[in-house]
Amino acid sequence: MTYDAVLFDNDGVLVEPPPLELLTEAAADAFAAVGVEDPSEADVDAISYGVTPDRLRDVCSTYDVEVQDFWQTRDRTASDAQVASMRRGGKPRYDDVATLDSLADPLGIVSTNQQATIDAILSHHDLDSLFETAHGRPPTVASLRRKKPEPYYLDRALADLDAESALFIGDSETDVLAASRAGIDSAFIRRSHVAAVELDVTPTYDLDSLWDLHELPGVTLAEN
Template sequence: MSYDAVIVDNDGVLTKPTPTNVHRAAVRAAFSEFGVEPTTEGVDGVVHGSLTHVRRVCEVHGVDYEEFWPRHEANAAAAQAAAIERGEKTLYDDVSALVDLDRTLALVSNNQHETVETILEAFELDSLFEVAYGRDPTVEGYRNRKPSPHYLERAIDELDAERVLYVGDSNVDVLAASRAGADSAFVRRPHREDYRLAGDPTYEVQSLADVASLC
């Protein structure tokens, strides 16, 4: 099919996933601003859990979660920027396949918008994408992550595109694309080798070069 625009996810598609230890360090740094030393279980509850888990961990330590969350987002963005500088968070080699793709390109990520901006600048991708969205550093921004189509729909509206392909590496990407009325391409990266899809994407591919061939 011919697409007006191709929109890609970031983590697991453009860049390799952020190491878990980086996310954990960001959670500990955020809690330290409130004079709290959370348990490993509590830290992982924030890293891997929902807002309900975050609220519960904050309640255990007597911290208002709505005050905690913006501090978490700032620390997470800073920790990932440092990981990029250390070479711990890098681009996939096949991102170069997007450079010559004769389609409007955009980026929509569940990561913080600040982190998205850092990645675009650090890897000199600013001119590649017409639109780029990450989540707002608020509780509401976190609620609007995929599988909500919120940010994906914003990007599609801004591009004024009718036929859109969204490229991701998870079930939430496939579902968000469906909810936004877009086709989806699931990239089965090495970290997704045994990953089970809950629904059927429009395409399943092995690389961004395969995505380019679809267009």
């Protein structure tokens, strides 16, 4: 069996993930932008990372702000903060991303980060030409219900690449679950921030580095 495509999560796989403090500050900025000057620390944390639609609606009800307008503001401030940090040297690309040049399979990205952030990362790190498709989230509440471990964006990437068999590389349990639900293989990459993580699900492969892709059955290497 050979894969029709190889897909990648972005943060923690291709580039270093943003520090939680950066996302928390961006969330506080989002509250300020809609006129909420003194949100509770718990509510700032709730919309910083791992946001659920129900929790978002609860927070918006507490401060009497419109859900979709607030979420668009939050996603914009989170994206702007990450892009500004990247331009100062944050979100560096992992060295082993260089191995993607040696892969012959069509490549794609499926990320829970904002589409605007993914587009900026690809441009900043000169990765555009490597990937035939790249899916982040649009700034909608509906996107929260579709993010991994739901396979929605993986399915869209597979359709873009006309791929039936594929490998998805991620750094979280939700990545492995999303791949399983999409009916494709998964590889869990043990970056430093997840080196000791014990998963409750079993990926198809466990990788130390993207260089390990060279050794996987089904991955096609470009001819020299």
